[in-house]
Amino acid sequence: MMNVKQLSYQRLGYHLSREQKLLLQAVALQGQPGISAWEQWQKLVDLENLDFASNALLCQLYRNLTVNQVQHQYLTRLKGIYKRNWYGNQLKLQKLQTVLIAFESHSLEVLVLDEIALIEQYYQDRGSRPIHQLNLLIYPEVMEQGRLTLQQLGWKLVMKGVSAEDLWLQFQDDSGVQLCLWGNLFHYSPFPSVLIAKQLWNETSACNLGVNTAILSPNNLLLRLSSRIFQRGQKPQLGMLLDGMTICQNESINWIELIAQAQSYQVILPLRNMLLLLQQVCQLEVPPWAISALYQIPLSNRELVAYQILATNRKTLLKSWLIRPLTKLKAAFA
Secondary structure (H helix, E strand, O other): OOOHHHHHHHHHOEOOOHHHHHHHHHHHOOHHHHHHHHHHHHHHOOOOOOOHHHHOOHHHHHHHHHHOOOOOOHHHHHHHHHHHHHHHHHHHHHHHHHHHHHHHHOOOOEEEOHHHHHHHHHHOOOOOOOOOOEEEEEOHHHHHHHHHHHHHOOOEEEEEEEOOOOEEEEEEOOOOOEEEEEOOOOOOOOOOHHHHHHHHHOOEEEEEOOOEEEEEOHHHHHHHHHHHHOEOOOOOOHHHHHHHHHHHOOOOOOHHHHHHHHHHHOOHHHHHHHHHHHHHHHOOOOOHHHHHHHHHOOOOHHHHHHEOOEOOOHHHHHHHHHHHHHHHHHHHOO
16 A cells, blocks of 8 residues: 555656556557556456546557457457547548648648657558647748648637747647647757757658658657656646657667757656656666666756656656746746
C-alpha cells in the first residue's frame, strides 16, 4: 500500500496508472509480453467505457493483437474502430492535400507535422492512429501569407498565439476539422524562431501526399513529441508516447545529435522524461550513456516551470516546486 509521501509525489509529478502502463505494453510489445499485458489490462478495465487517452490506442491495439494472433470477442469491435478511423483519416488527408496544393501554388513551403508525418513515415497504415488535428510548420516570416491562403480556402481562424515565442494560428473548416499553422515549435529556445525554422528545414525527410512535401527528421520529430507530451497541465497522451517509442526504434536516430539539439531547444527535461518512461514501461533500449548525458546537462528554469516531471524523479520535482513561485514573482515585477 502506498504511503502519504508516495501519493504526494504522484500528485506533483507525471504518473501513468497501472491500467495505462499495461495498455501501452499490450500495444508496443510483441509476443508473450504483449499478450500477457493485454490479458491483465482487459480484466482491469471496462472495455465499453475507456478514458480518452486509452481510446486513442485502440487502433494500434487491434493491429498488435492481430500480429500476436490473439483471439477475443472484442476484436470485432476493434476492427470496426480501425475501419472508421481509416475512413476519417482519409477525409482529413484529402483536405490536407487541397491545402498543400494551395500553398505550393503561392510558393509557400510547409512541413507536415505530428500524426500525419508519423502515419506516412513510420506506421505506413492510414488507419493505425487517429488524426486529431492537421499540423503544418511554415517559415515565421510568411505566416501572414499562410493565413490569407487558408482563409481563401474557407478555413476560419479560431485561436492564435502571436508572440515572438508562441507563434501559431489555429483554423477550423465547416465540417469541424482543425488545422494549426506553426511558426515556432520550440519557443523556449533562446534562439530566434527564424533561425530555428531554417535549422529544422535543413534536416527534413521527403514525404509524398499527392503533393511533394517534407516532414521533420526523426530527431526533431522526437523532440517535438516530447515537448508536447510533457507540457505542464497536459493529461497523459498514450498515443503520443507510443509514437515516441516508434520513432526511437528507427535506426535513423542519432543519439549524440539528438542530445545536442535538445539542449539547443531547451527540451532536455521532456526528452529525458520520454526516454526514461519508455525504457521503464515499454522496454525501450536506450544507450546508457545517453541517459547519463541527459542527467549531466543542467536544466533551465524555463524547462522546470514549463514541463511536467516524472513522479519518480523526486529531486527534480522538489527543485521545480521551489522555482515556480520565484519565477511567477519575477514575472510580476518584470
